[in-house]
Amino acid sequence: MPRKIWSGSINFGLVTIPVGLYAATEDHTIQFHQYERGTTDRIRYKRVNERTGEEVGQGDIVKGREAGDGVITVEQGELDEIAPGRSRTIDISTFVDLGEIDPVHFQRTYWLAPTSGEHYRPYNLLRRAMQETGQAGIATFVLRGKQYLTAVRADEQALALNTLYFADEIRDPGELLDAPSDQASPTDKEIQMATTIIESMSGEWEPEAYEDTYTARVEELLAEKARGGEVAAASAPPQPTNVTDLTExxxxxxxxxxxxRQPRAAEDLSALSKAELDDRAKQLGIKGRSKMKRAELEEAIASTPAKAS
Structure with a gap:
């Protein structure tokens, strides 16, 4: 059972629904400890008073900010007192078409669940109504000392809450794009060819079809090092396409x-095992494959056109 990270209520109109907030995702990143090189000695971090050098307990630490010649400190209770709704309400102020929200505003996704059986009916009422209208409820609430702008939306089984960036937190991409217009504008022919490629690679969104291959490679690296074996490097990334080579x-x-078939660059060969690479090389008729190392196999496969079926 996921751990509840916040509890309060969601309000729309005069309807108040007690809910709990749960993380909708989990991180499968491999966790490492830190050690001093050449030893098995763990590296630890401590909270230390920079004046005395003494360690300070978590309960003796308060937040603060420099002001003039001194420091103004605040207790967490004081921050909670001034929080909108005392940090325990998600107040929907308006409903908008979900498709109108630019994806750049989205931060993290959480699930909202009613805190008791008697609140399932109003909870499902809100979920079904938003599902019928395609609307999302825009609200603010405070979590862990920070106010968030949020979009509450209907999922198939539950209400989802997406934290959003405020407008002034979004950087203007125009500041990054300063290429001369004569070099930046593609030709009509190039656009037509690129459109053909995109259409040929189009398909349904199937998240189950994608896996975290890097984590698998890290696990493989650790297992190989534990056996004392040689770690094979992945193939180098493709070189940037020169403007003169773009049409070709x-x-x-x-x-x-x-x-x-998709262009070869779209395939992640690093996700394949050595045996699978050998089999792929055999299908492509690559000579000398039995003597190739992993990186050489990947390079040979990537540069060999697939045989027509």
């Missing part, structure tokens, strides 16, 4: 697409 790269990609 597009033409080759279109040819691949018309033959019913």
């Amino acid at each position: 790269a597009l033409r080759r990609s279109v040819d691949e697409a018309r033959k019913g």
Whole structure:
């Protein structure tokens, strides 16, 4: 059972629904400790008073900010006292079309669940009504000492809450794009070829089809080092496409697409095991494959056109 990280109520109109907030995702990143190089000695971090050098307990630490010649400190209770709704309400102020929210505003997703059986009816009423209208409720609430702008939306089984960035937290991408217009504008032919490639690679969104291959490779690395074996490096990333080579790269990609296969660059060969790479090399008729190391196999496979079926 996931741990509840916040409890309060969600309000719309005059309806108040007690709910709990739960993380909708979990991190599967491999966790490492830190050690001094050449030893098995763990590295630990302590909270230390910079003047006395003495360690300070968590209960003796308060938040503060420099002001003039001194420091103004605040207790967590004081922050809770001034929080909107005393940090325990999600007040929906308006409903908007979910599709109108630019994805750049989205931060994290949480699940909202009613805190008791008697609150399931109003909870499901709100979920079904938003599902019928395609609307999301915009609200603010305070979590862990920070106020968040949120979008409450209807999922198939539960209410989801997405924390959003405020407008002044979004950086203007125009500040990053300063390329001369004569170099930045593609030709009509290039656009047509790129469109053909995109259409040939289009498909349904199936999140189950994607896996965290890097974590698997890290596990493989650790297991190999534990056995004292040699760790094979992955193939180097493709080189950037030069402007002069752009049309040729597009033409080759279109040819691949018309033959019913994706461009080779779209495949992550690092996700395959050594045995699978050997099998792929055999199917492609790559000579000398039995003597190749992993990185050489990946490079050979990536540069060999697939045989037409």
